[in-house]
Amino acid sequence: ATFLGGNFTADNDTEENCLSISTRQKYWFNVDCSMELPFICQKLSFDALSAPVMEMKPRYADVSAGSQPRKQNVYFVGDQVNVTCRALRVPSGKLVWTFQNKDGSPSQDFPDLDKFTDNIVETIIHENMCVHQTVSTFSTAAVKEMTTGYLSCYSVRYPTDPPCSDSGDPLEFCVRSHQFKVLEAPYKGPDLRITFSEPPATVIESETLVAECEVYPVEDGSLVWMILHPNGTSRVLENNTNPEITLATSTEKEGKRVIASRLEMTVEKAFDGSRIACFSYNISKSDTQECRASDTFCAISPTIH
Known part of the structure; x- marks a missing residue:
């Protein structure tokens, strides 16, 4: 209560339900919420944060037969693997990447993906508004150890979060690739x-x-x-x-x-x-x-x- 100004009234006034600070008196005041005032910072809500969208182009995509076909992104050893993720309104301006094994455990071959990724922030027009879009690219040469693993990128991720499930739920704020399959290139072409x-x-x-x-x-x-x-x-x-x-x-x-x-x-x-x-x-x-x-x-x- 020490920092409440003399004009602060906790009377549930329906017109003064927002809080402001006087830069001259250094006290908090309740004001009409329709009043436009400068702000120092604004915390981004999860409602504004978007789940990322992933783009990649393998040599070809192998689709298994059956009632539940499984898709794999196929590369040859040494091929350049370029995977791009885009997301709107990412507070840090950086997407988080993980490479996991088939069972969801972290890959020991790719413990730190920062050295394989690059992030840029650009301003785009989205729904008639100027918004920041983070574009992150994962790039490396294909190796056999990538086989059956998969990449995930996140708009926001905490250490305790489970692996991306690829359920399509936007509140996971992540997207996951199909499994990788890295093959030796043919000895000769046809x-x-x-x-x-x-x-x-x-x-x-x-x-x-x-x-x-x-x-x-x-x-x-x-x-x-x-x-x-x-x-x-x-x-x-x-x-x-x-x-x-x-x-x-x-x-x-x-x-x-x-x-x-x-x-x-x-x-x-x-x-x-x-x-x-x-x-x-x-x-x-x-x-x-x-x-x-x-x-x-x-x-x-x-x-x-």
């Missing part, structure tokens, strides 16, 4: 050969298109054929369901497992503008169905006419 009726990449309707591919598959991988149509659709050709695949053998070459396959298809008008690709992993279980000319785990033909 060798794709196609016989065309006329160059360049021209075939004749009703003739037989012949394609041969040889791959060094990734771990637990196989050779998979795919036809990519110009309208963005695609079709996976699997050995046990498509009669076009006339040969599929698995041997060893230079001490490495090699799969060779031969594809024979009757040319149709719908082939115009399409491309044929062969992959050294099970793309039929993956949500990534892209093949670039520079990829080391797939090979793609020129556009067929």
